[in-house]
Amino acid sequence: MEAVYFKFILSLGLVLIFARICGELSERYFKQPAVLGELVAGIIISPFLLGGLIFCDPIILNFATVHNPFGLQGDFDIMYIIANIAVIILLFQAGVETDIRSFIKQAPTGLAVAFGGVILPFIGGYFVTKALCPDVGIGGWLFMGAVLTATSIGVTVRILMDMGRLNTREGSTILVGAVVDDIIGLIILSIVIELAQTGEFEILEAVKIGAIGFAVWFGLLMIGVKLHKYISRYLLNPFKRSGTAPIVALIFGFIVAYLVTLVGLHPVVGAYVAGLMFSACQEKEEIVEKGRPIMLFAAPFFFAYLGMMVNLRLFGAPGVAVLAVLLIVAAIAGKVIGCYIPARFPGKLSHNAGMIVGVGMVPRAEVGLIVAAAGYIAGAISLGLYGAAVAVSVITTLVTPAMLKPFFKRQLVQVSQPVSDNSESSDST
Amino acid sequence: MEAVYFKFILSLGLVLIFARICGELSERYFKQPAVLGELVAGIIISPFLLGGLIFCDPIILNFATVHNPFGLQGDFDIMYIIANIAVIILLFQAGVETDIRSFIKQAPTGLAVAFGGVILPFIGGYFVTKALCPDVGIGGWLFMGAVLTATSIGVTVRILMDMGRLNTREGSTILVGAVVDDIIGLIILSIVIELAQTGEFEILEAVKIGAIGFAVWFGLLMIGVKLHKYISRYLLNPFKRSGTAPIVALIFGFIVAYLVTLVGLHPVVGAYVAGLMFSACQEKEEIVEKGRPIMLFAAPFFFAYLGMMVNLRLFGAPGVAVLAVLLIVAAIAGKVIGCYIPARFPGKLSHNAGMIVGVGMVPRAEVGLIVAAAGYIAGAISLGLYGAAVAVSVITTLVTPAMLKPFFKRQLVQVSQPVSDNSESSDST
Numbered sequence: 117m118e119a120v121y122f123k124f125i126l127s128l129g130l131v132l133i134f135a136r137i138c139g140e141l142s143e144r145y146f147k148q149p150a151v152l153g154e155l156v157a158g159i160i161i162s163p164f165l166l167g168g169l170i171f172c173d174p175i176i177l178n179f180a181t182v183h184n185p186f187g188l189q190g191d192f193d194i195m196y197i198i199a200n201i202a203v204i205i206l207l208f209q210a211g212v213e214t215d216i217r218s219f220i221k222q223a224p225t226g227l228a229v230a231f232g233g234v235i236l237p238f239i240g241g242y243f244v245t246k247a248l249c250p251d252v253g254i255g256g257w258l259f260m261g262a263v264l265t266a267t268s269i270g271v272t273v274r275i276l277m278d279m280g281r282l283n284t285r286e287g288s289t290i291l292v293g294a295v296v297d298d299i300i301g302l303i304i305l306s307i308v309i310e311l312a313q314t315g316e317f318e319i320l321e322a323v324k325i326g327a328i329g330f331a332v333w334f335g336l337l338m339i340g341v342k343l344h345k346y347i348s349r350y351l352l353n354p355f356k357r358s359g360t361a362p363i364v365a366l367i368f369g370f371i372v373a374y375l376v377t378l379v380g381l382h383p384v385v386g387a388y389v390a391g392l393m394f395s396a397c398q399e400k401e402e403i404v405e406k407g408r409p410i411m412l413f414a415a416p417f418f419f420a421y422l423g424m425m426v427n428l429r430l431f432g433a434p435g436v437a438v439l440a441v442l443l444i445v446a447a448i449a450g451k452v453i454g455c456y457i458p459a460r461f462p463g464k465l466s467h468n469a470g471m472i473v474g475v476g477m478v479p480r481a482e483v484g485l486i487v488a489a490a491g492y493i494a495g496a497i498s499l500g501l502y503g504a505a506v507a508v509s510v511i512t513t514l515v516t517p518a519m520l521k522p523f524f525k526r527q528l529v530q531v532s533q534p535v536s537d538n539s540e541s542s543d544s545t
Numbered sequence: 546m547e548a549v550y551f552k553f554i555l556s557l558g559l560v561l562i563f564a565r566i567c568g569e570l571s572e573r574y575f576k577q578p579a580v581l582g583e584l585v586a587g588i589i590i591s592p593f594l595l596g597g598l599i600f601c602d603p604i605i606l607n608f609a610t611v612h613n614p615f616g617l618q619g620d621f622d623i624m625y626i627i628a629n630i631a632v633i634i635l636l637f638q639a640g641v642e643t644d645i646r647s648f649i650k651q652a653p654t655g656l657a658v659a660f661g662g663v664i665l666p667f668i669g670g671y672f673v674t675k676a677l678c679p680d681v682g683i684g685g686w687l688f689m690g691a692v693l694t695a696t697s698i699g700v701t702v703r704i705l706m707d708m709g710r711l712n713t714r715e716g717s718t719i720l721v722g723a724v725v726d727d728i729i730g731l732i733i734l735s736i737v738i739e740l741a742q743t744g745e746f747e748i749l750e751a752v753k754i755g756a757i758g759f760a761v762w763f764g765l766l767m768i769g770v771k772l773h774k775y776i777s778r779y780l781l782n783p784f785k786r787s788g789t790a791p792i793v794a795l796i797f798g799f800i801v802a803y804l805v806t807l808v809g810l811h812p813v814v815g816a817y818v819a820g821l822m823f824s825a826c827q828e829k830e831e832i833v834e835k836g837r838p839i840m841l842f843a844a845p846f847f848f849a850y851l852g853m854m855v856n857l858r859l860f861g862a863p864g865v866a867v868l869a870v871l872l873i874v875a876a877i878a879g880k881v882i883g884c885y886i887p888a889r890f891p892g893k894l895s896h897n898a899g900m901i902v903g904v905g906m907v908p909r910a911e912v913g914l915i916v917a918a919a920g921y922i923a924g925a926i927s928l929g930l931y932g933a934a935v936a937v938s939v940i941t942t943l944v945t946p947a948m949l950k951p952f953f954k955r956q957l958v959q960v961s962q963p964v965s966d967n968s969e970s971s972d973s974t
């Protein structure tokens with residue numbers, strides 16, 4: 117059995133090195149963010165392409181899937197645990213590097229952005245599916261709407277960090293928007309699942325779930341803002357002498373990431389708020405500095421693994437292509453317009469900054485995949501609709517880095533709007 | 546299914562935070578190395594004690610074991626992958642922090658130490674088992690001898706790093722000794738398994754396995770020593786601009802860790818030699834600095850997980866206790882004497898340094914457990930003998946930190962023998 121464990125070591129090493137090489141190529145020769153190269157690396161070495169052709173092994177460059185483990189029904193993907201660990205580390209680090217005052221200052225704009233970015237894509241997803249697949253019924257139409265409302269914070273945060281622009285007004289707005297989006301998404305998902313399963317739903321129950329999620333998240337943020345002195349004194353100080361206070365902070369991030377899942381939130385939203393809690397502490401700089409190498413090592417695994425989940429052949433099914441293309445258009449246009457308008461007008465961001473917010477909210481990535489999988493398992497959507505939902509998640513993720521880039525460039529020329537610049541970010545990928 | 550993944554996040558967080566708290570308590574109040582606290586933390590929160598009482602969950606503070614995955618026969622422990630990743634990071638970091646000249650200078654002494662540390666414990670294990678369990682037969686006696694020859698490099702390396710004494714003569718001697726020990730162990734294990742299964746063995750075949758293992762390992766070391774300029778130029782330089790050269794080095798460590806397993810070596814031995822290859826490069830300092838936080842975060846998981854594997858009740862079986870106690874005495878005395886003599890006399894180390902080498906080679910930890918499990922699966926040893934072998938692996942690991950400490954202290958007073966001091970190590974746990 118030992119040899120099986122060694123295969124995981126190889127798989128980890130191969131995924132990371134391919135991700136790093138493609139990330140470097142992406143930056144150097146295509147002038148694109150590293151994260152795009154990592155996603156593409158994943159697609160290339162996925163079990164559906166290179167990995168399947170070369171290794172033909174259930175573990176090496178594959179999903180290492182176990183059927184019905186722990187007495188549970190369903191497939192269990194072992195490497196996905198490491199992908200989860202990686203994205204938690206990334207979002208925790210993003211939280212610590214966030215300027216908490218700027219985050220709170222942008223909260224009203226971010227809130228408006230989140231709602232704008234939910235309403236338009238939801239309507240788009242609902243009506244596109246209704247027009248092309250009238251037989252699916254209201255449950256399926258609603259689900260495809262729900263898929264389009266999702267926002268994956270990971271890709272955009274990574275690009276913001278890599279470009280040292282996390283703590284700009286647009287950066288903070290995206291962060292607030294993505295967090296609120298997760299909470300709204302929670303409400304929508306609980307409604308559409310109930311509707312698909314029982315044919316009716318309790319709006320009050322769904323709002324309650326959302327309210328609890330929001331209360332927990334906001335409570336944690338307030339603990340960080342108001343009680344950061346106590347966090348320093350009782351949580352970090354005991355570990356200062358051994359130099360492990362930043363490590364303890366990160367471990368705390370893991371525990372908070374789990375705790376928020378108990379009220380239905382996504383663990384990355386917990387990891388992010390845990391990071392925010394420490395960003396108010398005086399130990400912030402040390403945590404940022406020590407956390408960076410851990411993040412640089414782990415995060416590419418998450419993005420490469422996202423890429424590995426893409427089965428390009430799935431998009432070839434008849435009928436899926438047209439639906440997928442229209443949904444992708446609705447997904448991109450819905451988020452860009454739905455987020456740009458509140459960012460630009462009540463939010464008073466510049467045109468460029470507004471576009472960064474709009475485009476930055478586009479990627480659905482793993483959140484879209486999770487919603488789609490939930491719908492497929494609940495029986496609300498067919499395999500064809502599932503394939504289209506996967507296409508939306510993937511394409512919106514892949515186009516974002518290239519779509520964001522020009523607005524960053526133009527902004528640098530025009531003089532940007534930094535609230536506080538994060539010097540730590542400049543030496544990264 | 547998502548909730549299952551979240552449980553792994555919680556488990557990881559709990560293991561790490563308990564390990565860190567106990568590590569800190571161990572250092573501060575018991576004046577023992579952090580690694581002892583981490584091992585004890587693991588024992589306390591193991592599924593056999595606290596974890597089993599509180600959570601009663603197949604994942605949270607448990608082994609997350611899957612039966613017969615990937616069409617294989619046997620149990621597969623998911624969290625053990627993370628433990629493996631952690632110990633590879635630790636040994637890679639130890640390799641980079643090693644002064645490669647000092648390592649090579651101590652090679653002859655280390656070689657003698659390895660042989661001394663194999664012969665005495667093997668004889669001890671063989672005769673103790675023969676005397677107490679005459680019915681087991683030669684296969685079982687040889688296996689218990691093999692269990693006692695094992696050396697786990699992890700615990701001692703961690704203590705040496707934590708005390709900033711990796712690059713002393715005794716530190717280098719232990720490192721050489723542990724590496725050679727792994728190669729000798731490979732030969733012995735292949736002999737005893739063949740003997741247990743077929744009743745005879747080919748000494749030539751066994752020596753061939755060992756020779757290949759040694760050749761691969763030595764070849765990698767020589768590549769590092771002779772070609773480090775090319776490693777810098779072709780492997781690290783392309784990633785310098787993005788600041789990820791240290792990350793690429795670590796990923797390379799994972800790949801080498803896997804490659805050496807193809808010739809039967811343990812992955813940590815590969816991770817260590819990969820680290821050594823970079824320790825000759827001009828980028829050494831940067832790799833050391835960026836690698837430290839990753840190591841500080843990951844390594845305690847390995848030690849806590851080692852502790853979690855200890856089922857204290859297993860030692861209570863009748864007859865096991867006496868055998869276990871005698872084997873432990875043979876294991877400790879055999880290594881200390883067998884390694885002290887060659888370190889002291891041909892090696893010309895001081896009494897204290899010789900004792901550090903002798904005691905430093907004592908822990909069997911996971912290597913002893915792997916050998917014992919191989920013997921149990923091959924049918925060479927009974928469950929009783931297996932329990933005794935586990936006891937040897939655990940107790941030799943737990944006593945080492947406390948046994949080493951006084952010699953370090955005395956040596957500091959007497960003026961130590963550093964070949965080159967590693968300033969990076971002083972700010973650690």
